[in-house]
Amino acid sequence: MSHISRRLGLPARLTLLVAAVFAVTVGTIAVVLLEVVENRLVADTRANTEAVLSGYVDQLSRGEATIGVVDVDDATGFFYLDDHGEQLTEAEFFLRLAPVDGPVDHGAAGLMVDGPGPHSIEVPVDPLTGEVIETPGDPLGVDVFPVGEPGPVDLDERVVAVAQDLTIGDDVARVGVSSPLRPVQDSLDTLRRALWVVVPLLVAAVGVLSWLTTTRALRPVDAITRRVRAISHTTMGDRVPVPDRNDEIQRLAITMNDMLKRLDRSQQRQRQFVADASHELRSPIAASRAQLDVARADPDAADWPATADVVIAEQEHLTQLVDDLLALSQMDEHGVGEIVDVDLDDIVAAEARRPRDIAVRVTAPKPVRTRGHPGQLTRALRNLLDNAATHAVDDVHLSLTVSEADAVITVDDDGPGIDPHDRERVFQRFTRLDQARHPELRGGTGLGLAIARQVARSHQGDITAGDSPQGGARFTLVLPRQDQHVGGLRATCPQSMPVRRN
The missing domain is CATH 1.10.287.130 (Signal transduction histidine kinase, dimerisation/phosphotransfer (DHp) domain)
Structure with a gap:
């Protein structure tokens, strides 16, 4: 079953799920509805039977009743029992109410109604005539069930029977009224047949509606899928359609x-x-x-x-x-790499001592620490210094300062500077401005500044280009601080001391 469900599309799976949930829900409601309707119809039948009996007993107490007759429309019948549960005929019951040769005189006979009113009993009564089918002989007041049945029988065979105990002189008798439950069963059968037709139709309708709704909702997904399949390395400029709805x-x-x-x-x-x-x-x-x-x-x-x-x-x-x-x-593929605590003042001092053709003045940096890759940070600073030394006339200045949250490294030169329109372009790969800055120099690889900025940004920092107070270009490297390193420089150069290649 799971293999089949995996082979089905999403609309089919959603339709089956919705239909199954709806079928279970409606089926449960139908079962509950049948139970409620059955209880209601039986209660109504019992109430109607009790009303008939109450009216009849009231007539008996006023001396207005005659021998009970069968109500053909309601299939309601009367029955009479003595104090031993033996069946009495109408004539025998009424004989107890009056002398043999006199009129019905309840006052003389001393008729008294026992108990609060009609109460339900189970007796073997013919559903059509209301007559007791068999007299088991149980004492009065004990429920009597059909022969061979341990309890209440099926609706096809049951009747609603209510009785009232009467005291007539020294005798005790019981008068009862019965109504068959077959009309109830017929109504339930009709309702059940209707549900067997309506419920499947509703489930089918919900399934169709779910299918149409799902396929319509997923139609943009199909369009997206077709467009993505059609996109290749030669059509990367294509875009998928965006549906005009906020979902x-x-x-x-x-x-x-x-x-x-x-x-x-x-x-x-x-x-x-x-x-x-x-x-x-x-x-x-x-x-x-x-x-x-x-x-x-x-x-x-x-x-x-x-x-x-x-x-x-x-x-x-x-x-x-x-x-x-x-x-x-390597940076594109692996990123920063291993992260450790790095003393930036040590890196600045070491790069300042590195031999170059142009003098490098370094302002004694304060101890400052960041977290990063020492090799990459060294390469970034070296590229900035090499670029400055290449384009400087005779002076390169390196400084390290700290702010509340950042460490700031500046590299200044006294060369021709960088045009404001080119200050972002110089960080692009294979970009050279050598002829504009220094016409007699052969350009480098055009990757040094690009590598320096990528290193800075991979360390949550950045590099920008601007004007130097010395008249040339200034490159500013900003890195987040880790904490301040207490103590002197581990490798220092005298303040503003030039460093030249021997």
């Missing part, structure tokens, strides 16, 4: 389109990255090959040491490019 399916479509937009942007960046990387990798290889081809064309006239220097320089550039690409790939 879960609309939110699903909007979320799907947002995901497709992100995938499209990621694919575009990946394609651009691959194209740029291919171009960048081709440049040093082509330059090396060109030098070697020229030297090989005239080996005797070639300056082999100069050729070797050019090839080595291009290979170094190629190595740096590969390292940068590998660093970006």
